[in-house]
Amino acid sequence: MTTLVLLSVAGMFLARSQDKYRNYDELVFWERPDVVEWASVRGFNASWGSVDSRYARHGVPALKKSRDLLLEGWRGEKVFAQAVVWTKEAAPDVRFELSDLAGKGCVLRASDCEAGFVRYTKTEKLPVITDGCYHGYMNEAPWQYDSTMVADCIDPFMAADDMPAMSARGIWLSIPIPANDYVGDYKGLLRISAGEKELAVLRLTVRSGRRVLPPPAEWHYHLDLWQNVFSIARDYGVKPFSDDFYTVVRPYLQRLASAGQKAITAPILHAPWGENPGSAGNFLSLITWVKRLDGSWEFDYTVFDRYIRFAMDCGITGQISCYTLAPWSYSYRYFDVASASFKNIILRPENKDCEQVLSLFIKDFAAHLRRNGWFGKAAIAFDERPLEDMKNIIRIIHDAEPEFKISQAGFEYMPEIDASVYDYSLASYKDFPEGRTDARRSEGKKSTYYICCPEIRPNRYVFSEPWESAYIAYNMAVRGADGFLCWAVFHWMGNPLLDARWSNYWSGELFMLYPGNRSSVRFERLVDGIQDYEKMRIFRQTATPEQIRRLDAALDPFRATLKVKDRYNIENRSYVPVSIAEVKKILLEK
Amino acid sequence: MKRLINILLIFACAMPLGGQNRTQNGALTGQKKYPLLNYFELACPAPAVVSEWKDVKGVRISWGCVDSSYAKTSVPVSKVVKALRLDAWRGETVMAQALVWSKKAAPDITFSLDCPFPAETGFVRYNPDPDVIDTFPQSLDLQPMTCQPLWFAIEIPRDAAPGTYKGKVTVRSGATVAGVLTLTVLVDSRVLPDPSQWKNVPDIIPNPWSVARYYHIAEWKTEYTEAWSPEHFENMRPLMERLSSAGMRKIYIPESDLGMKTTDAYRPMVVWLDRLDGTSAEYSDVRDAWIAFLRSCGFDGDIVILNGVKNLLGQVLQYNSWPAEVLLDGRASSAHPDDAFLVYPGNRPSVRWMLLLRGLQQQQKLAESK
Numbered sequence: 001m002t003t004l005v006l007l008s009v010a011g012m013f014l015a016r017s018q019d020k021y022r023n024y025d026e027l028v029f030w031e032r033p034d035v036v037e038w039a040s041v042r043g044f045n046a047s048w049g050s051v052d053s054r055y056a057r058h059g060v061p062a063l064k065k066s067r068d069l070l071l072e073g074w075r076g077e078k079v080f081a082q083a084v085v086w087t088k089e090a091a092p093d094v095r096f097e098l099s100d101l102a103g104k105g106c107v108l109r110a111s112d113c114e115a116g117f118v119r120y121t122k123t124e125k126l127p128v129i130t131d132g133c134y135h136g137y138m139n140e141a142p143w144q145y146d147s148t149m150v151a152d153c154i155d156p157f158m159a160a161d162d163m164p165a166m167s168a169r170g171i172w173l174s175i176p177i178p179a180n181d182y183v184g185d186y187k188g189l190l191r192i193s194a195g196e197k198e199l200a201v202l203r204l205t206v207r208s209g210r211r212v213l214p215p216p217a218e219w220h221y222h223l224d225l226w227q228n229v230f231s232i233a234r235d236y237g238v239k240p241f242s243d244d245f246y247t248v249v250r251p252y253l254q255r256l257a258s259a260g261q262k263a264i265t266a267p268i269l270h271a272p273w274g275e276n277p278g279s280a281g282n283f284l285s286l287i288t289w290v291k292r293l294d295g296s297w298e299f300d301y302t303v304f305d306r307y308i309r310f311a312m313d314c315g316i317t318g319q320i321s322c323y324t325l326a327p328w329s330y331s332y333r334y335f336d337v338a339s340a341s342f343k344n345i346i347l348r349p350e351n352k353d354c355e356q357v358l359s360l361f362i363k364d365f366a367a368h369l370r371r372n373g374w375f376g377k378a379a380i381a382f383d384e385r386p387l388e389d390m391k392n393i394i395r396i397i398h399d400a401e402p403e404f405k406i407s408q409a410g411f412e413y414m415p416e417i418d419a420s421v422y423d424y425s426l427a428s429y430k431d432f433p434e435g436r437t438d439a440r441r442s443e444g445k446k447s448t449y450y451i452c453c454p455e456i457r458p459n460r461y462v463f464s465e466p467w468e469s470a471y472i473a474y475n476m477a478v479r480g481a482d483g484f485l486c487w488a489v490f491h492w493m494g495n496p497l498l499d500a501r502w503s504n505y506w507s508g509e510l511f512m513l514y515p516g517n518r519s520s521v522r523f524e525r526l527v528d529g530i531q532d533y534e535k536m537r538i539f540r541q542t543a544t545p546e547q548i549r550r551l552d553a554a555l556d557p558f559r560a561t562l563k564v565k566d567r568y569n570i571e572n573r574s575y576v577p578v579s580i581a582e583v584k585k586i587l588l589e590k
Numbered sequence: 591m592k593r594l595i596n597i598l599l600i601f602a603c604a605m606p607l608g609g610q611n612r613t614q615n616g617a618l619t620g621q622k623k624y625p626l627l628n629y630f631e632l633a634c635p636a637p638a639v640v641s642e643w644k645d646v647k648g649v650r651i652s653w654g655c656v657d658s659s660y661a662k663t664s665v666p667v668s669k670v671v672k673a674l675r676l677d678a679w680r681g682e683t684v685m686a687q688a689l690v691w692s693k694k695a696a697p698d699i700t701f702s703l704d705c706p707f708p709a710e711t712g713f714v715r716y717n718p719d720p721d722v723i724d725t726f727p728q729s730l731d732l733q734p735m736t737c738q739p740l741w742f743a744i745e746i747p748r749d750a751a752p753g754t755y756k757g758k759v760t761v762r763s764g765a766t767v768a769g770v771l772t773l774t775v776l777v778d779s780r781v782l783p784d785p786s787q788w789k790n791v792p793d794i795i796p797n798p799w800s801v802a803r804y805y806h807i808a809e810w811k812t813e814y815t816e817a818w819s820p821e822h823f824e825n826m827r828p829l830m831e832r833l834s835s836a837g838m839r840k841i842y843i844p845e846s847d848l849g850m851k852t853t854d855a856y857r858p859m860v861v862w863l864d865r866l867d868g869t870s871a872e873y874s875d876v877r878d879a880w881i882a883f884l885r886s887c888g889f890d891g892d893i894v895i896l897n898g899v900k901n902l903l904g905q906v907l908q909y910n911s912w913p914a915e916v917l918l919d920g921r922a923s924s925a926h927p928d929d930a931f932l933v934y935p936g937n938r939p940s941v942r943w944m945l946l947l948r949g950l951q952q953q954q955k956l957a958e959s960k
Contacts, residue, residue, distance in 0.1 A: 241867035284866055293818050293875035303867050337873045338818040340861040 021236075021516040022157050026120050027498050029149055033058035033166035041088045041166075046192045046200035049084040051528075052467045052577045054151040054521065055170045057120055061086055070205045072588055076179035076213035077531055080524055082118070083190055083202055085161075086168035093195045094161045096171050101188030101206055108178060108186040108206060116156040118170035118521065120149040122499040123462040123507035152462045152508070153497060154519045174524055177208045179215070184208060210590045211538070216260040217317065219534045221473065222446045222483025224321070224425065225256060225512070227265040228491045230283060235492050235515055240284055241303050246310055251517040252490060257315025259527045260534075262483070263407075263423075264311040264320050266304065268365075270333035272323040273383065283323070289334035289361070291343075297334075297360045301368050308374065319423065320374060321381040321407050322365075325358060325397070326389045332357075349392035358393070362400035379405035379423055383487075387414050394420045409450055409485055425450045425485040428475070429568045437480040449476060450485035453509055455568035458576075460486070460522045462500045462508035467577045469522045471558075473529030474580065477536055478558045484530075489513055532580070535587045547589060554582040614853065614914040614923035624804045625917060626936055627726055631716055632918050638663035638735035646693040649732070649768035651761045654687040654739060656948070659941075662716050666691055666737045675774045681748040681782035682951050685944055687714070688740040688759055688771055696732035696763045705757035705773065707744050714739035714941060717920040723939045732763070743944060744775065752779040780958065786890065788837035788954050792946075794932065795842050795896070796833060796909040798880065799854035801826050804912060804935045818876055823883050828937040830887040833909055836947055839891030841884045843877055846897055850928035852911040856896075909933060 037060050047061070048069040055061050061084045071079040085094060098115050101108040125146045154172045161169055171190070190202040229249050230240055238244040253261075267283040275282055286304035291297060308320060326349055336343045347354035362380075369375040380397055382390060390408065394417055397404050407423035408414075413430055424440070426432060428449035432440075437447040451459055451472065458468035458475075476484050491510040493502040497518075500507035512523040540548060557575040561567055611619040613632070621630055642665050652670040660666040666689045678684045690699055703711055712725040723741045732738055742759070757773040802817040805825045816822065844856040859877035862870045881893065908930040913922050917938075922929040932943040 239868075241865075288863060288865065290863065290873070292873070293879050300863065300865065300871055302869060302871070303865055306867065335863050337861050337875045338816060340857075 024497055027122055027149065029057050029120070031056075031058055031148065035166070038088060038166045041086065043089070044085070044087045044091050044094075044194075044199050046083065046085045046202060048202055049082045049170060051080045051082050051172075051521075051525065052465065053082065053170075054466065055082075055084045055086075055118070055168050056151070057149060057167055057169065059168060061168055067201070068203045068205075070207060071175065072207040072209060073177050074211040074213045074535060074587075075177055075183070075208045076215065077535070078174055078176045078527060079206060080528055081173045081175070081204070082521075083171040083173070083192075084168060085163070085171065085192055085200070087163050088166060090165045091163040091194055091199075094163050094169075094199070095159060095193050095195075097191045097193075098173065098204075099188045099191070101175075101186035101204065103182050103184055103186040103208075106178070106180060106182050106186075108175065108188070110188070112176055112178075114154070114156060114172075114174040114519065116154040116172055116518070117158045117161055118151040118172050119153040119155045119158065119497070120151055121153055121462060121497060121507075122147055122501060123150045123152075124148075124501060125463065147501070148463075150462050150500075150507075152500070152520045152522060153514045154521065154524065155516075156518070157516065172521065172524065173204075174519070175206055177206060179212055182208060183210055209588055211535070211587075213531060213535060213538070216258055217315065219260040219530070220482065220537060221260050221476075221530050221533050222262050222318070222423070222448050223256075223260045223530060224263040224319075224423075224448065224483065224485040225259075225261055225489040226485075226487050227253065227256065227489065228283070229265075231490055231492050241307065250310075250314055252513060253311055253314035253316055255513065255517060255519065256489065259523070260530050261316050262318030264308060264316050266308065266311075266320050266322050267324075268304070268322040268380075269324070269327060271329075271331075272327050274328045285333070287365075289332060291334050291336050291338075293338050297357060297364075299361060299364050299368070305372065308372075318377065319407070320369075320378040321423070322378060323381050324383065324385075325361075325380050326382060326385045326393050349389045349396065354392075355396050355399075358396050359400040362397050362404060366401040366404060375403075379407035381407035381409075381423075383409050384411060387412070387416060390414065390417050409487075422446065424448070427452070427454065429454050431479070432481075437482065441480075441482060446482045448481050448483040448485050449479065450487070452487055453506065457569060458573065459506075460508060460512060460526065461506050462520075462522070463506075464508070464522065465573075466521045466525045467580060468573075469525035470529035470532070470580060471573075471576050472526065473533040474555070474558050474576075474583075477533050478555050479562065486512075529580075532583060532587065536583070539587050543589075547586065551583065551586050554579055554586060611915075613919040614926065615919055615921060617919065619915055619918055624806065624915070624935070626805065629917050632718070634662045634716065634736070635718055636661065636663055640735070643693045643735045646691065649690060649692045649696045649699075649761070649763045651769035651771060652689050653771055654689040656685050656687050656945070658687070659720055660689060660714075660737050660739050662718075662720070662736050664737065666739075672770075673772045673774070675776065676744070677776045677778065678744075678746045679778045679780045679782045679955060680746055680750050680752070681784070682955075683743050683745045683947060684775065685744070685948055686742045686773065688742070688761070689737060690732065690740065690761055690768065691737040692732050692763075693735055695734045696768070698729045698764045699732050699738060699761065699768075700729040701740055701759055701761045703742060703757065703759050705744060705775075706755050707746055707750070707775070709742055709744040710939065711740065711742050712938065714741050715917075717916070717918055719920065721920055721940045721942060722917060722934055723941060723944065725938055726936060741941070741944065742773075743939070743947075746775070746777055748781055748784075750777050752777050780955075782951060783954055783958065785835055785837040786839060788950060789957055790953055791837040791839075791950065792907055793840065793842075794833060794838050794907045794909045795844075795848075795856075796826075796830060797852065797854055797856065797911045798822070798826060799857065800852075800910050800912045800931075801829065801935075803854050804916075818879060823879075826883070827887060829910060829933055830884060830889070832933060832937060832939070834884075834888035837950060839889050841881055841889050841891065841893045842896050843880070843893060844896045848896055850911075851926050852908075852928050853914055853923075853926045854911060907932065 041060055047065040049063050073079040098110045100110050125148050151170055186206040188204050192200040232249050233240045233245050236248045238248055267285050268287045270285045271282050286307050288300040330346050330348050331344045332347055333342055333344050369378050405422035406420055408421045409425040411427035413426055423446040425448045428451050440447045458471045460469050472484055488510045490513045496511055497514055512520055557579050611623050652667050653674045674686055676684045703709055712723040713730050714720045715722040715724045755775045759771040761768045802822050843859050845858045847855045861873040864870050910931045910933050911929045912931050913929045932940055
């Protein structure tokens with residue numbers, strides 16, 4: 001145990017001396033290969049693998065060896081593949097190169113694809129747990145649980161792998177099929193070499209279909225992954241809202257936009273989730289609340305305006321989720337002109353003084369948003385607030401500005417406020433009442449589910465199966481939800497590239513993207529599922545009744561598990577990859 | 591028995607109320623912090639010389655001299671003066687200092703001025719020099735072998751009829767009259783110019799932050815007085831009206847601490863909000879409110895931006911940069927050596943202020959006479 005701790009610590013010191021944004025070493029692997037398992041393996045091997053697998057560093061990949069792969073998809077769709085290399089003897093300097101894929105008269109450029117070695121981060125082995133959220137108690141040391149190294153991070157910067165004897169590693173490809181007029185095959189090669197010596201060549205065919213998937217900005221899926229840009233700032237050592245900050249944050253927001261992210265997480269007061277000294281980054285307010293000498297309130301939107309314009313420029317244009325108006329401490333920080341200092345005022349929603357100040361803010365904010373043409377996209381957003389608070393705050397908001405949208409994420413369905421909430425996200429282990437999501441959709445509202453920790457599987461933990469991320473969108477589809485919400489996508493604590501564990505959070509609870517804007521197997525499969533959601537929606541518009549029947553039949557297993565007791569901890573979900581494959585096949589029909 | 595009770599009351603009142611409060615020079619105050627209405631002087635550093643007081647019988651009174659400073663535990667004068675004559679122009683404020691002293695304790699000393707003109711009067715109190723003209727107490731107890739000066743500032747109206755006016759000062763100890771002093775004021779026909787016309791008025795810089803601090807813990811309020819609140823302006827008004835009535839009309843806007851180490855630092859009145867993105871927003875609320883307030887106190891002169899004190903010509907004085915416990919100890923500490931003031935909390939004038947005023951008036955009279 002001590003050795004493990006020391007190794008981890010040593011590993012972290014090692015990493016710190018490197019530039020993790022380009023080049024880092026994984027923690028030293030302690031798991032040893034099974035010589036017996038490797039007995040029948042000879043030399044260096046390469047094959048196409050499966051996007052449903054995480055290939056262990058010292059395991060022999062369980063697959064049917066194949067040098068040829070056909071990926072089919074709609075034009076405009078991103079398709080995914082994982083190759084895997086494994087070697088009996090040590091194989092230093094193993095590299096790969098994806099060629100351009102040639103179609104008839106057009107090219108699918110390798111530079112438009114994302115390709116990277118899949119890298120290993122430390123995680124818990126998923127134990128048998130009954131309460132998903134806490135490892136028993138808060139702040140329990142992560143190394144109380146058995147751990148392992150798991151393949152999750154896709155690193156486009158890792159040029160070569162010095163593979164020890166009896167080791168393996170995956171190579172992930174995310175390939176966007178061009179949305180041009182060409183319907184046909186693109187052919188290319190994945191070359192694997194060691195230095196100058198070619199070790200293996202895998203052949204890849206990407207087939208574009210008749211149907212076209214529109215660009216992410218036009219997707220209906222209401223994806224809301226809360227962005228903690230302050231965590232990025234802290235990690236990169238830049239000051240929030242400086243020019244450097246915008247430079248480093250941009251690629252992350254662009255990546256979210258390409259996954260269909262709809263909402264900008266916009267903090268409109270200081271520390272909407274409270275001050276957490278141990279946190280990755282407290283949310284700073286985009287809006288400064290100012291109290292003038294004569295007691296009047298004023299609101300400074302300078303930083304807000306620049307940040308919203310920036311986020312929209314990155315491609316996130318659907319919604320501005322403004323956190324919040326009932327902070328967990330009811331404490332509002334403002335600049336007091338009389339004392340030239342920041343002060344706090346406690347405003348409880350049931351009190352008159354809260355109503356007075358908040359109405360002023362709501363009117364002023366609405367006017368400001370209207371001047372920018374943003375009012376229709378803006379929503380005052382709340383996270384798990386008690387019903388009485390929600391009732392009071394919504395009343396205050398709508399008395400001041402009846403058309404201001406409300407966004408709410410909660411683990412209790414509150415019928416009392418349902419009608420007032422435009423964007424309602426319910427914990428996925430609860431349900432909207434029968435037919436509610438359809439009724440809300442017909443009113444132009446959004447109804448989604450969110451996953452955090454009570455659900456053990458499926459989830460998007462580092463140790464979850466890759467298809468569990470794709471499953472999310474299928475789950476939303478069969479439940480009639482408009483999308484999916486998650487409270488953290490790059491909330492980094494420690495160095496997740498090396499060790500995904502932190503405090504009482506299961507590995508991967510806090511992030512799906514890694515420093516250096518590296519994606520993950522989980523994130524790519526999340527996008528995979530979202531695309532299927534969109535494709536299903538579009539397919540239904542022009543499909544024959546027979547096709548629709550077959551599609552619904554393929555989705556039946558997903559519906560069936562909704563009725564299972566303890567549906568958030570079902571061990572046997574072997575149907576999922578099979579059903580997903582079936583659905584994808586149907587969606588390829590013309 | 592009554593006398594015993596009185597003595598006990600005197601001692602009881604002298605009992606420490608304020609725990610461990612200290613002045614800026616380290617002495618225990620024995621009372622609450624920043625007293626505003628009633629307060630106790632600290633013990634006199636120089637004890638009385640008993641032999642000096644041997645022949646003093648009863649409660650003695652006399653006119654003193656405005657230019658003299660009378661030690662607390664000394665017999666102030668050997669020759670008693672019962673009558674005083676003051677010459678005044680119309681519109682002038684003339685001054686007089688009376689003295690009360692006794693070998694034995696004399697409780698409940700009161701005085702009344704019988705005079706046809708309005709006057710500001712008070713007990714001259716020690717901190718440790720006789721400088722505080724305390725206009726608040728109705729009465730003070732005279733400790734054994736101490737001297738209690740009284741100050742009178744008589745304001746002759748500009749439209750008073752020239753002539754001779756008689757007045758008197760009656761001093762009582764309890765119900766007993768200790769003595770009566772007579773006063774004759776000869777009012778000249780000449781009129782002192784209006785303060786707005788005064789020449790050679792020195793620059794005197796007020797310190798609004800001292801008031802906010804000192805009045806923070808006021809005897810009659812339980813809430814804090816926030817800087818720049820209506821209460822703050824209300825508290826400052828009498829002090830500022832006194833200043834403008836002595837001919838000071840300029841409005842000073844500090845942009846820094848003026849390079850001075852005062853207990854209550856001067857600060858920029860323009861406030862900057864530093865935004866997260868590195869830009870700033872300027873708020874001139876405080877400066878605008880200060881200007882409007884001073885205009886309403888009679889400051890109709892130029893607005894002067896102050897950065898350091900060196901950009902002012904001539905003598906620079908501070909009006910009310912108060913050491914921490916200024917009523918109890920008027921001396922600056924080594925930590926804040928630049929503390930200086932002419933007026934006290936509660937708008938109590940200082941003896942120095944009165945002498946300054948007298949000097950200013952003299953200058954105007956001389957200028958008129960040329």
